Amino acid sequence: MKRLRPFILIIVALAAWEIAARSGLWSPILFPSLTRIAYQFWLFVSQPDGFTQTWTTLYRAFGGFALAAVVGIALGMVMGRSALVAEMLDPLFSGTYAVPKLALFPIFIFVFGLGSLSKIALVFLECLYPMAIITYHGARSVQPVLLWSAQNMGASRARTLARVVFPATLPYIFAALRVALPVALIVAIITEMISSVDGLGYLVTYSLSSLKTDRMLALVVVISLLGLALDHALVALRNRLVYWEKLDTFYV
Amino acid sequence: MKRTLGTIVAVLFTTAALAQEPTLIRFGRGFAAEEQVWLMTARPDLTPNQGKKYALKQILFQANPERFQAYLAGELDAGTAPGLAVIFARAEGVDMKIVASVCQEAKGYFSTTYMVKDDGPIKRVQDLKDRTIGVVGYKTATDLWARAGLINAGLVPDKDTKVFSLGFPAMGDAVRTDKVQAGTFVEPFYSQQLEKGGLRKLFTAVEAVGYDHELLDVWFGEKFIKSHPDVVRAFLADYVAVTKYYLGNTEQAKRDLHKAGFVRGAIESYLKNADWRRDPNARLDVDSLKKLSTFMHEKLKWLEKPVNVDGMVDQSFLPH
Numbered sequence: 001m002k003r004l005r006p007f008i009l010i011i012v013a014l015a016a017w018e019i020a021a022r023s024g025l026w027s028p029i030l031f032p033s034l035t036r037i038a039y040q041f042w043l044f045v046s047q048p049d050g051f052t053q054t055w056t057t058l059y060r061a062f063g064g065f066a067l068a069a070v071v072g073i074a075l076g077m078v079m080g081r082s083a084l085v086a087e088m089l090d091p092l093f094s095g096t097y098a099v100p101k102l103a104l105f106p107i108f109i110f111v112f113g114l115g116s117l118s119k120i121a122l123v124f125l126e127c128l129y130p131m132a133i134i135t136y137h138g139a140r141s142v143q144p145v146l147l148w149s150a151q152n153m154g155a156s157r158a159r160t161l162a163r164v165v166f167p168a169t170l171p172y173i174f175a176a177l178r179v180a181l182p183v184a185l186i187v188a189i190i191t192e193m194i195s196s197v198d199g200l201g202y203l204v205t206y207s208l209s210s211l212k213t214d215r216m217l218a219l220v221v222v223i224s225l226l227g228l229a230l231d232h233a234l235v236a237l238r239n240r241l242v243y244w245e246k247l248d249t250f251y252v
Numbered sequence: 253m254k255r256t257l258g259t260i261v262a263v264l265f266t267t268a269a270l271a272q273e274p275t276l277i278r279f280g281r282g283f284a285a286e287e288q289v290w291l292m293t294a295r296p297d298l299t300p301n302q303g304k305k306y307a308l309k310q311i312l313f314q315a316n317p318e319r320f321q322a323y324l325a326g327e328l329d330a331g332t333a334p335g336l337a338v339i340f341a342r343a344e345g346v347d348m349k350i351v352a353s354v355c356q357e358a359k360g361y362f363s364t365t366y367m368v369k370d371d372g373p374i375k376r377v378q379d380l381k382d383r384t385i386g387v388v389g390y391k392t393a394t395d396l397w398a399r400a401g402l403i404n405a406g407l408v409p410d411k412d413t414k415v416f417s418l419g420f421p422a423m424g425d426a427v428r429t430d431k432v433q434a435g436t437f438v439e440p441f442y443s444q445q446l447e448k449g450g451l452r453k454l455f456t457a458v459e460a461v462g463y464d465h466e467l468l469d470v471w472f473g474e475k476f477i478k479s480h481p482d483v484v485r486a487f488l489a490d491y492v493a494v495t496k497y498y499l500g501n502t503e504q505a506k507r508d509l510h511k512a513g514f515v516r517g518a519i520e521s522y523l524k525n526a527d528w529r530r531d532p533n534a535r536l537d538v539d540s541l542k543k544l545s546t547f548m549h550e551k552l553k554w555l556e557k558p559v560n561v562d563g564m565v566d567q568s569f570l571p572h
Contacts, residue, residue, distance in 0.1 A: 026324070026325070027324040028323060028326045028345075029319060029324055029344055029345065029346065043532075045484075075571075081349075106419075106422055107420070109426075109431065110425065110426075110431065113431060114416055114426075114431050114432070116385065122463060150529060194417075195416065195417055196417075197410070197414055197415070197416055202390075205417075206390050206391070207389060208317045209316075209317055209340075209389065209390050209391040209392070210340060210348070210391055210554070211317060211320060211340055211341060212344070212345040
């Protein structure tokens with residue numbers, strides 16, 4: 001029973017959906033039954049094109065995410081350990097954090113083209129903020145006693161950064177990665193919905209244009225499962241690398 | 253006793269007042285080429301039945317799927333939509349009928365135009381091989397015309413030429429910067445780009461499909477038609493009257509629409525814009541819808557099965 005607990009709400013939501021779909025109160029085009037959604041889901045996963053389209057979206061999401069991780073972690077670490085750099089960059093990050101970067105997408109299209117590059121660039125920009133800011137706060141909150149010990153043992157600045165600051169910041173870095181990963185997936189899909197000839201976002205728009213809500217919802221399920229699997233993988237990696245501080249908030 | 257009588261009188265008055273309340277039509281409108289429809293709200297004095305037999309509430313929608321979803325959710329009674337969007341909706345079992353025409357793509361009038369760079373390498377449609385054409389949404393009329401144009405030129409859409417979705421406002425710059433090699437232009441963007449210079453026509457919507465055809469139509473939900481046939485008749489009588497007014501007094505009508513906020517931008521350019529064909533009696537070209545439906549089914553494979561176009565059109569409510 002305990003193992004089922006995380007699924008109870010999902011089961012209740014699915015049951016509520018099915019009851020609504022079968023009630024006849026709403027058009028099946030708006031509220032398709034779970035059977036119809038499941039059929040469309042099966043059609044998607046059983047065809048090679050489904051994997052090609054999924055890979056296209058993942059490639060764009062991971063491309064921007066990986067770049068943001070590298071740049072964001074580096075920036076956050078430097079900001080966290082250098083008051084001068086923090087003083088210079090903090091206003092830039094704080095001042096532009098709330099800007100909806102998606103509004104810049106038309107400009108990105110003109111700069112980087114209609115293909116994947118403009119999408120990857122926007123994913124990068126959206127993910128950079130949580131990556132840099134959370135890492136920055138992590139790097140700042142390293143216990144002074146750890147730094148003093150390293151200094152007392154004669155560790156250089158670079159060695160202290162690599163052997164003390166970085167491991168102590170790792171839980172924050174993984175928190176940033178967990179925040180940024182779904183953002184990457186969402187932004188990749190939204191940019192594909194706006195302007196693309198492939199990827200899951202394109203398929204969502206295409207299904208909506210054809211009033212195929214069942215197909216669109218099947219894609220939503222695919223996206224949800226992808227998000228879940230990626231988060232699961234990230235938490236597993238985190239628990240392996242940050243073994244001294246395992247996450248106890250992950251149930252599913 | 254007095255109190256009881258007072259209550260009865262109050263109830264009777266309220267009931268009578270409610271009985272005289274005109275039926276509300278919740279109407280989903282778009283943002284382009286629907287001048288007559290907008291004029292019904294901007295100039296209610298042209299619509300004698302409005303306020304008596306029906307009340308009109310126009311709700312703006314950016315795209316057709318959202319409009320149809322709102323209808324399915326019971327939030328709309330009627331609206332405007334391209335004929336092909338209604339064909340899609342009917343194919344999915346949406347209970348709606350086209351009752352009047354708004355405007356048509358026709359020879360001798362403005363027709364949606366696909367333009368390329370004046371000094372670019374695209375001299376004819378065949379030159380679009382291995383290149384990209386910009387449309388304003390997948391499975392829209394602009395997508396259909398682009399594909400029709402490519403097929404006519406012996407090209408296979410998606411394989412030989414990419415069909416890419418972009419907004420109308422971005423189309424001019426996208427063509428100029430070579431992001432797409434041909435783009436779709438409607439008014440007012442068409443006139444703006446011509447004024448700027450550097451772009452020229454490649455083909456029009458009429459040339460792409462080869463015949464005059466319906467662009468935008470007025471539809472009503474079948475349940476609404478059945479329960480309020482007189483209301484639909486009264487609405488369409490006003491609609492036809494407004495259409496005739498618009499055609500006879502286009503400049504004044506456009507000024508009124510601009511003043512009422514239905515159209516943004518400079519009034520001078522709006523007055524100069526070319527216009528689509530509008531039938532003065534709002535009669536539909538049903539044959540053109542049939543041809544479009546066949547093209548969508550047989551050539552584009554957009555429909556899983558043919559749609560009965562006669563069954564989705566009802567012009568009997570239009571004034572004779």
